[in-house]
Amino acid sequence: MVSKRLSREAGHKRKFLAIVDETPECERAIYYAARRALATNGSLVLLYTVEPGDFQHWLGVEQLMRDEQMAAGQAALDAQAQRIRTTVGIEPELVLREGKKAEQIMQLIEEDQDIAILVLAAGNAKEGPGPLVSSIAGKGAAFPIPVTVVPNALSDEEIDALA
Numbered sequence: 401m402v403s404k405r406l407s408r409e410a411g412h413k414r415k416f417l418a419i420v421d422e423t424p425e426c427e428r429a430i431y432y433a434a435r436r437a438l439a440t441n442g443s444l445v446l447l448y449t450v451e452p453g454d455f456q457h458w459l460g461v462e463q464l465m466r467d468e469q470m471a472a473g474q475a476a477l478d479a480q481a482q483r484i485r486t487t488v489g490i491e492p493e494l495v496l497r498e499g500k501k502a503e504q505i506m507q508l509i510e511e512d513q514d515i516a517i518l519v520l521a522a523g524n525a526k527e528g529p530g531p532l533v534s535s536i537a538g539k540g541a542a543f544p545i546p547v548t549v550v551p552n553a554l555s556d557e558e559i560d561a562l563a
Contacts, residue, residue, distance in 0.1 A: 412513075413443050413514060414437075414442040414516045415442060415443050415493070415515045415516060416436055416437045416442055416443070416516070416518075417445045417508070417515045417517070417519065418434075418447070418519045419446075419449075419520065420446050420447065422476075423523060424523070425550075425552040427483075428554060428559070429520050429521035429550050430480055430484065431487070431488070431556060432519055432548070432550045432559050433519035433548075434484045434487075435488060435559055435560060435563030436517075437490060438488055439563050443490070443493065444484065444493065445492065445495060445508075445515060446481065446492045446493070447495045447496075447497065447505065447508055448477050448495070449498070449499060449505075450466070450469040450473050450497070451501065452498060470496065474496055477494040477495075477496060478494070487556075505518065516546070517545060517546050517547075518543075518545055518548070519548045520548070520549050521549070521550045522550070523552055524551075524553060
């Protein structure tokens with residue numbers, strides 16, 4: 401059960417959630433979410449999820465790999481935040497988590513009742529829109545907040561005109 405969204409209540413701001421990952425289309429989703437946040441006096445949350453490793457029998461290696469992945473995740477968040485600061489002029493909230501991506505998205509939405517819209521970008525590969533869009537779309541009406549899917553082919557100027 402998803403708790404009530406508070407983004408329209410006094411003292412709250414509507415937050416747009418975008419996912420930072422290694423896909424080329426993630427920058428389209430982040431830029432669109434930032435522009436929508438700016439246009440609606442909302443805010444932007446960027447989430448990076450480090451998938452759990454499978455190195456339980458190599459504890460020293462597992463911790464080293466986890467530390468490296470967390471550092472890489474923080475660097476990716478910082479790079480996207482800097483890009484948004486310079487291109488859009490807003491300060492995003494950065495969230496770094498460890499776990500399965502879809503589960504962490506749902507958990508963050510449940511925890512932060514100001515998150516009102518999840519923004520994803522569709523890949524343009526012939527295999528489909530991408531694993532994240534496919535997994536979210538597969539949840540159908542059970543997903544707790546609206547999901548906006550941005551076409552990967554949109555330029556910054558086209559996004560500016562739409563947002």
